[in-house]
Amino acid sequence: xxxxxxxxxxxxxxxxxxxxxxxxxxxxxxxxxxxLMSSPGAGKTSLLEQTARRLTGQLRMAAVDGDLATxxxxxxxxxxGMPCRQINTGGGCHLNGRQxxxxxxxYDLAELDILFIExxxxxxxxxxxxxxxxxxxxxxxxxxxxxxxxxxxVAFRSADCVVLNKIDLVEATDFSPASFSxxxxxxxxxxxxxxxxxxxxxxxxxxxxxxxxxxxxxxCRAAPSPE
Amino acid sequence: xxxxxxxxxxWGQVTAEMEKHSDRCLKQVHVxxxxxxxxxxxxxxxxxxxLVAESEWPHAGIDVRQEPVVLVCRGCGRTYPMDEMRLTCxxxxxxxxxxxxxxxxxxxSLEVE
Numbered sequence: 001x002x003x004x005x006x007x008x009x010x011x012x013x014x015x016x017x018x019x020x021x022x023x024x025x026x027x028x029x030x031x032x033x034x035x036l037m038s039s040p041g042a043g044k045t046s047l048l049e050q051t052a053r054r055l056t057g058q059l060r061m062a063a064v065d066g067d068l069a070t071x072x073x074x075x076x077x078x079x080x081g082m083p084c085r086q087i088n089t090g091g092g093c094h095l096n097g098r099q100x101x102x103x104x105x106x107y108d109l110a111e112l113d114i115l116f117i118e119x120x121x122x123x124x125x126x127x128x129x130x131x132x133x134x135x136x137x138x139x140x141x142x143x144x145x146x147x148x149x150x151x152x153x154v155a156f157r158s159a160d161c162v163v164l165n166k167i168d169l170v171e172a173t174d175f176s177p178a179s180f181s182x183x184x185x186x187x188x189x190x191x192x193x194x195x196x197x198x199x200x201x202x203x204x205x206x207x208x209x210x211x212x213x214x215x216x217x218x219x220c221r222a223a224p225s226p227e
Numbered sequence: 228x229x230x231x232x233x234x235x236x237x238w239g240q241v242t243a244e245m246e247k248h249s250d251r252c253l254k255q256v257h258v259x260x261x262x263x264x265x266x267x268x269x270x271x272x273x274x275x276x277x278l279v280a281e282s283e284w285p286h287a288g289i290d291v292r293q294e295p296v297v298l299v300c301r302g303c304g305r306t307y308p309m310d311e312m313r314l315t316c317x318x319x320x321x322x323x324x325x326x327x328x329x330x331x332x333x334x335x336s337l338e339v340e
Contacts, residue, residue: 002254002340007244011332013236094229125229128265150311154265157314186313189322 015129018097022104022132029109030222032215033117035131037155038139039148040121043165045073046198047139047207048116052082054208059215063116064103066095073118082116083107094125097132113215123148127155134218141166142175149183156187161194161210168197233266233332234274240334242282248339253284255338258291261329262309268293271332296329 026033036044048063055061063084065073074086085103087095100117109115117133119126138159140148143166149156156162162184170177177195184193192210196203237258245253256275260268272291279287296309302321309329315322 002338003251005244005248005337005339007240007334007336009240009334011233011236011240011334013232015232124265128229154263157263185322186315189315189324 015097018101019130019132022097022101023130024132025104026109026115026132026134027222029112030219031109031112032114032135032211032218033131033133034114034135034137034211034214035117035119035126035133036137036139037119037123037126037159038121038141039123039144042121042139042141042144043163043198044118044121044139045076047163047165048077048082048084048118049080050198050201050204051116051208051211052077052080054204055211056081059113059212060111061114061116062107062112063118064095064100065118066092066099066120068092068120077118089120093120093122094129095119095131096129100131113219114211123152123155127152127158135160135214137161137163139163139165140180142169142173145174146176146180147183149180149187153187156184156191159188159191160214161192162188163207164193164195165198167195167202168200230266230270231274233271234278237271237275237332237334238278238282241337244334244337245284245339251339253282253287253337254340255288255290257335257337258289259294259333259335260291261294261331261333262296263326263330264332266332292335294329297327298324299327300324 038044061082063077063082064087065084066087066089067073068089071086074084077084085106087099087103117131136159138155181193194206196207241256260266268291272289275289298309299306300316300321301323303319305318307317314324316324
């Protein structure tokens with residue numbers, strides 16, 4: 001006799017469990033953890049280089065960087081002044097909780113203000129893998145076109161901040177900043193959108209302010225009340 | 228591309244449930260994939276098929292259904308299906324909206340005999 005067993009159970013993956021453990025570890029250490037996602041070449045590494053050059057000495061920062069191969073990005077970030085551990089995923093198209101847990105062993109998290117996780121360049125899979133981060137940043141760039149938010153809605157929907165890089169190239173492309181911001185608003189109403197250029201430095205101040213604000217928000221939440 | 232990992236997670240839930248019904252035979256698995264969950268229904272069905280074929284119920288069927296995104300507007304209270312990738316409220320234009328369906332991957336039900 002056939003019978004239907006109703007379950008309606010949300011699937012919890014092994015990565016969800018690892019991410020929850022990472023989130024607890026990050027909260028205990030009291031630092032801000034930012035997961036950066038973008039398509040290849042949008043400027044995640046450039047953004048971290050500029051961040052390192054401008055905030056080193058003010059905030060204690062480190063990074064882990066995911067790529068299929070080479071340690072080129074980690075070297076660039078380290079040369080700019082931010083310690084960075086490279087994770088090579090082989091063929092893997094995204095970082096997972098296990099890789100991040102292993103990579104952060106290199107750091108004393110309680111001695112850091114911000115840890116950046118630079119994900120593998122890919123706007124699809126990284127969005128589905130929580131890494132225990134406090135904030136997600138999606139980086140897009142003008143040569144990619146202004147309709148990326150609606151073509152990759154899962155990533156943009158999950159963003160706490162959208163960075164539009166290479167704004168200095170807008171004249172050389174058909175990119176419409178107004179269309180882009182409209183598409184961002186369609187997918188994630190109210191999300192901060194920061195237009196900047198890692199090349200010229202334009203707009204980087206707003207990015208650094210956003211980081212400082214998020215750092216403070218996480219620190220306030222973590223610190224026991226003085227009363 | 229990560230649907231194989233998701234299939235393993237789904238299958239883990241299925242087998243855990245079947246342990247509670249060890250005298251029954253699994254006939255059909257029903258899975259729901261939210262349109263904004265980040266999983267592809269066809270790839271997930273394919274990956275689950277591989278696990279079923281290796282299992283003690285190799286003839287069980289797999290049904291993976293995509294669930295559209297449904298949003299609720301906190302401004303005017305309207306509940307509406309997402310039109311393409313536009314999330315703003317079609318009634319009041321409000322931006323303070325929350326998905327109520329279509330974000331998750333869910334094991335909906337099992338058919339057993």
